[in-house]
Amino acid sequence: MTVHTHGVSASTDIAVANALEAIRLVGYAVIPSVLDERFVAEITASMHRAHARIVAEVGHERLERAGEMGVLRAMMRYDATFFRLLEQPEVLALVDATVGEHAILHLQNGFILPSHSPEATPRVFQNVFHRDFPRYLNGYVASVNVMVAIDPFTADNGATLVVPGSHRQPDRPETAYMERSAIPVTCPAGSLVAFDSTLWHAAGQNTSGAERLAINHQFTRSWIKQQIDYVRTLGDETMLGLPPRTQQILGWYTRVVTSLDEYYQPQERRLYRSGQG
Numbered sequence: 001m002t003v004h005t006h007g008v009s010a011s012t013d014i015a016v017a018n019a020l021e022a023i024r025l026v027g028y029a030v031i032p033s034v035l036d037e038r039f040v041a042e043i044t045a046s047m048h049r050a051h052a053r054i055v056a057e058v059g060h061e062r063l064e065r066a067g068e069m070g071v072l073r074a075m076m077r078y079d080a081t082f083f084r085l086l087e088q089p090e091v092l093a094l095v096d097a098t099v100g101e102h103a104i105l106h107l108q109n110g111f112i113l114p115s116h117s118p119e120a121t122p123r124v125f126q127n128v129f130h131r132d133f134p135r136y137l138n139g140y141v142a143s144v145n146v147m148v149a150i151d152p153f154t155a156d157n158g159a160t161l162v163v164p165g166s167h168r169q170p171d172r173p174e175t176a177y178m179e180r181s182a183i184p185v186t187c188p189a190g191s192l193v194a195f196d197s198t199l200w201h202a203a204g205q206n207t208s209g210a211e212r213l214a215i216n217h218q219f220t221r222s223w224i225k226q227q228i229d230y231v232r233t234l235g236d237e238t239m240l241g242l243p244p245r246t247q248q249i250l251g252w253y254t255r256v257v258t259s260l261d262e263y264y265q266p267q268e269r270r271l272y273r274s275g276q277g
């Protein structure tokens with residue numbers, strides 16, 4: 001397979017090509033230590049700041065009612081550092097080769113996974129086996145995940161559990177089978193954990209005594225609705241200041257028109273670019 005990683009090293013090309021083959025065969029792959037220590041430290045600080053802003057804006061009560069454990073949505077609204085994750089050549093190469101060059105970001109969610117004793121770990125969507133894209137399409141890849149490990153992923157801090165090969169199954173595997181055969185995806189900080197979004201997976205139990213930070217990305221074909229409309233969330237002014245590829249991946253060229261005036265625009269000003277499927 002030819003992989004275009006836009007001028008990065010041959011070893012990166014090989015790492016991405018190997019990851020693509022593993023995703024196809026077993027449903028997931030790790031590309032270790034893609035982000036350097038400094039960037040990881042910046043992101044850690046940005047995640048804690050974004051967390052405080054989200055709690056202030058949404059309120060503890062509504063966040064608790066949502067039944068989530070430390071999920072941070074739309075972090076790009078609060079801190080531009082998170083846009084840089086969408087510029088990583090390895091991330092873009094994985095996206096291009098799986099869901100195509102018109103693919104868009106379905107979500108970018110931060111996780112500050114708290115530590116609990118095994119008995120006290122709440123059962124929530126995140127830590128129950130699930131598929132992020134719950135439709136089996138006979139091998140057609142409509143969605144791919146790229147999770148960034150901000151802390152190292154270890155067996156006792158909640159490394160994501162994956163059920164190898166389960167992306168090839170139309171039906172839900174037996175729970176007992178998933179519990180027996182799931183593998184914790186351990187990796188150093190700054191690694192990418194990429195997986196087919198139809199792979200059955202769950203957050204592991206974090207009993208380490210410290211939080212485990214990660215950022216999950218899900219990318220889909222351009223005609224699938226986003227979880228959050230990033231273009232409207234961020235606003236035109238922010239969108240227009242971003243690099244063209246970031247604009248595209250956030251959905252700038254897949255906006256839905258709201259009037260006939262917007263519909264009858266010349267090609268270059270159209271809100272939904274033609275030829276995107």
Ligand SMILES: O=C(O)CCC(=O)C(=O)O
Binds near residue numbers: 111113126159203
């Ligand atoms: O935190 C993780 O390791 C996985 C979380 C997850 O699966 C999800 O939120 O969909």
